[in-house]
Amino acid sequence: MQFNPKALIFALILLFVGGFLAHQVQTSAGNVKVSHVRFAGNDGVITHARLYVPKGVSNENPAPGIIATHGYINSNETQSGFAIEFARRGYVVLAPDQTGHGYSDPAAFTNGFGGIDTLAYMKTLSFVDQDNIGLEGHSMGGWASLVAAGVYPDAYKSIVIEGSSTGTFGAPEGTAQWPRNIAVVFSKYDEFSALMWGVEVPTEITKTEKLKKLFNTEEDIVPRKIYGDISLGTARVLHQPAVTHPGDHFSHEAIGYAIDWFDQTLDGANALPASDQVWIWKEIGTLIALLGMVVLIVPAVTALAERSPFKSLTNALPKAHALQGAGWWVGAIIFTALPAITLFPFKGISEGLGWQASALFAQNITTQVMVWALLTGLISLVLFSLWHLLVNKKTGATVANYGITLGQSFKVAQVFRSFLLALSVIGVLYSSLLLVDFFFDVDYRIWVFGVKLLSPLQFKIALSYVVPFCLFFIVVAVVLHGQLRQNHWSFRKELVANWLLLSVGYMVLLTVQYLPLFLGGTLFIAAEPLWTIIAFQFIPLMAIAALVFTVAYRVTGQVYTGAFINGMFITWVVVASQATHFVF
Structure with missing residues (x-):
């Protein structure tokens, strides 16, 4: 095989087009500033995170905030679908790398999976409306959110756990009063139903005592029905999108449920329907760039x-x-x-x-x-x-x-x-x-x-x-x-x-x-x-x-x-x- 300059040009085009498209979507075409922040926890462990700040948000004009936390052996980028859509609606979004993940200090599982330090940092941001903070976490990120909510019970207003559960691997048990206003998004084909809720078949979590205790009922849980009272902080709802555990990251439906819940439980965001989502184009952009790197292998080796x-x-x-x-x-x-x-x-x-x-x-x-x-x-x-x-x-x-x-x-x-x-x-x-x-x-x-x-x-x-x-x-x-x-x-x-x-x-x-x-x-x-x-x-x-x-x-x-x-x-x-x- 010989070097072909056309392959090199094609690879470079893919890299540029893919990177530019992903950047435009990630920043909402310049309407959201995305930066990297690093902050120390109480024991000196450094957490790295992406911070999404919508245009017009300032100390004088604070916005509601959401912490979007990834799961085990992922990093903040896997939460970009959620973060992009939250930021488009006017939320300040903090997407951390959990301890021991991405660019945060090791070891994994420490400091409440990084959730405690991340919520403490969010509370220091003067451009965030401190009365309207939401927590969203996938899998182990759900545990990080729950641990943080347990340590700082007055520091957040509502929570969404995706593919996660209360009372598992260090996360506190859920009750009728705690945590505040929680949406449980647990997919119909989630591979971790036995670990999370103690049942082999994911759709049967509606019958579990743990979920019934959280929802304060003795009846089987009805998906999409709101239990409790949002104004009292006791609201609960279950959603079961037809995807797998990692599929929550790539699901219009799962991301939409999170958008809807924060629209109902937090104040100050922009009115934008949950059906209006553009995050998939960021995924398409990074895929195009990935393909560009793959194509680049051929001219790199031959040249x-x-x-x-x-x-x-x-x-x-x-x-x-x-x-x-x-x-x-x-x-x-x-x-x-x-x-x-x-x-x-x-x-x-x-x-x-x-x-x-x-x-x-x-x-x-x-x-x-x-x-x-x-x-x-x-x-x-x-x-x-x-x-x-x-x-x-x-x-x-x-x-x-x-x-x-x-x-x-x-x-x-x-x-x-x-x-x-x-x-x-x-x-x-x-x-x-x-x-x-x-x-x-x-x-x-x-x-x-x-x-x-x-x-x-x-x-x-x-x-x-x-x-x-x-x-x-x-x-x-x-x-x-x-x-x-x-x-x-x-x-x-x-x-x-x-x-x-x-x-x-x-x-x-x-x-x-x-x-x-x-x-x-x-x-x-x-x-x-x-x-x-x-x-x-x-x-x-x-x-x-x-x-x-x-x-x-x-x-x-x-x-x-x-x-x-x-x-x-x-x-x-x-x-x-x-x-x-x-x-x-």
């Missing part, structure tokens, strides 16, 4: 490989000596099924061994992904080695056919140059995000999948995980290119094949998990709601990995450049997106 430091890496494709016929299908099924089948059992091994977050591996979820990757990679390597030694070697196959060496000699210098080329490609991608962030104050994302800049602490954490992930992707590359690649494939056919081989297993896993839930039951493996949601992110990650593998292998004829790019990219994305559980 850099043509430069003098890396020119020796551009080699002809080695002749494939792979599985054929029915054997290919058997190998393909094993390749795509193995990671999905092992995901749930392997990710829990570190927990089972009692591993705790440490300075070396500071993020529990990332550590679990790492353990799964290493064990799955080891199994794949053993299976591949047995196939080579017992079968393929006898037909004349060598390691050169698998892209491991050029000819019969292994050269460390070539591997090192491959690493430098991969690092340079990552540098190009990261620089593009730096520019988009600088000019438009957005990242690359769609829904719960995001590519964020690393904080200095996250960069340090990433150094601990990058080597294991690179090793995993070297094994994946060897199997993908050595056992499954066919000589007659065109670039397009190979790209599609690699995408399917890397992604189908997770697609099947998610289908098996969600089908029973969507039919009115529970997840197929009901004990794995969190990791089922985490598995969604493997779909876009593997699509990007497929492109990297295909382009890098066709340019270099070896497995290393693609593996290093994927190892570094996945480490970057995962570490920047995950919660940090160790206090440095």
Whole structure:
């Protein structure tokens, strides 16, 4: 493959158009000022947040305020749909990163999930009407809101919890009098109904004693019916949109319920129907920018490989000596099924061994992904080695056919140059995000999948995980290119094949998990709601990995450049997106 300037131009257009569109929506075309604030809690823990201030709001003209808090292993950007719509209606919105998330100090779960410090900070803002403050939180963000409401019972007027509950994981129990004016938005297909409300089927939360106690009734709760009295602060309402737990972030209906509730319980906002929503265009903008970054991979690899430091890496494709016929299908099924089948059992091994977050591996979820990757990679390597030694070697196959060496000699210098080329490609991608962030104050994302800049602490954490992930992707590359690649494939056919081989297993896993839930039951493996949601992110990650593998292998004829790019990219994305559980 050769450098194509048209691909570079197309990528840059996507980055600019997507970033500009997202920025315009996020700021309501300049009618809302969006800034970043940092503030210290009582124990010195620093919280980072986005602050949305509508035009015309000042100390002399204060506006009602809303704190919009994300859930576990998310960051403030996942609340942007809510924040954008609240700010369009004249609310000052504070969207924090919970402790241990985004750019707030670790560790996760501390300081009431960050809710206490955030509400205390909101109370210091003189341009916020202190008699009209609302709290909105999704999942663990709901707990953050409830904890804050418990500590500061007179500091807010109403609350919306999305996919969350009272009396769970440190959040106080709800009563007929507390919290003030609460709307519970709990989706019909929420994966966490057992954790949140103690029932396996989400729609049956209406029958739970915990919800009845909150609503001060002995009857089953009727959705959309307002219980209690708004003027007395005892109002309660339940809404059940037809989405999943993470679907609340991407739901016109769920966001509309929050808008409606604050319209009814807070004073001073602009009259704008809940049906009037534009947040989806911000998601479209950041998606376009994300696609621009993906397109940028191709000219970045090809252009850099043509430069003098890396020119020796551009080699002809080695002749494939792979599985054929029915054997290919058997190998393909094993390749795509193995990671999905092992995901749930392997990710829990570190927990089972009692591993705790440490300075070396500071993020529990990332550590679990790492353990799964290493064990799955080891199994794949053993299976591949047995196939080579017992079968393929006898037909004349060598390691050169698998892209491991050029000819019969292994050269460390070539591997090192491959690493430098991969690092340079990552540098190009990261620089593009730096520019988009600088000019438009957005990242690359769609829904719960995001590519964020690393904080200095996250960069340090990433150094601990990058080597294991690179090793995993070297094994994946060897199997993908050595056992499954066919000589007659065109670039397009190979790209599609690699995408399917890397992604189908997770697609099947998610289908098996969600089908029973969507039919009115529970997840197929009901004990794995969190990791089922985490598995969604493997779909876009593997699509990007497929492109990297295909382009890098066709340019270099070896497995290393693609593996290093994927190892570094996945480490970057995962570490920047995950919660940090160790206090440095």
